Amino acid sequence: MTEAPVRSALLAVLAEILPGLSPAEVTDDKTLDELGADSVDRVEIVTGLVHRLGQDRSIAALADEPDIGRLIARLSEGSAG
Template identity: 55%
Template structure:
């Protein structure tokens, strides 16, 4: 399945917005696809808050376990796009 570029850009903006709220010292341009949330300084509590914030913002109800093996932000965005059918 190919995802429209606009949907990916919107999802990236949501992720950056939520990360910025939880990690205010991280500039949005540092939230790149090749980084893991840990690379941005997010501890385990921050990561849970970020995932919950993204799901809330998107109106998704997905088990947290689905997010545990995602290697980077690109994989997170792909997962969200697939889950949310954006």
């Protein structure tokens, strides 16, 4: 999977969970914390993203990704996890 559909899915999930967030604020170097997500939001974002993409991934492993760019890259690698 390329990064474009992962990025699109991420923006859709972020719009649901952090409705005040502008898509322009979502840059690869930002963390979910920096975007205003608390611990519950982060779990909901990663869970929603994995669900939208139809992937079977470890939520805990993805939560360890340091920033948006790495999270997108990891989810673009495929559905194994």
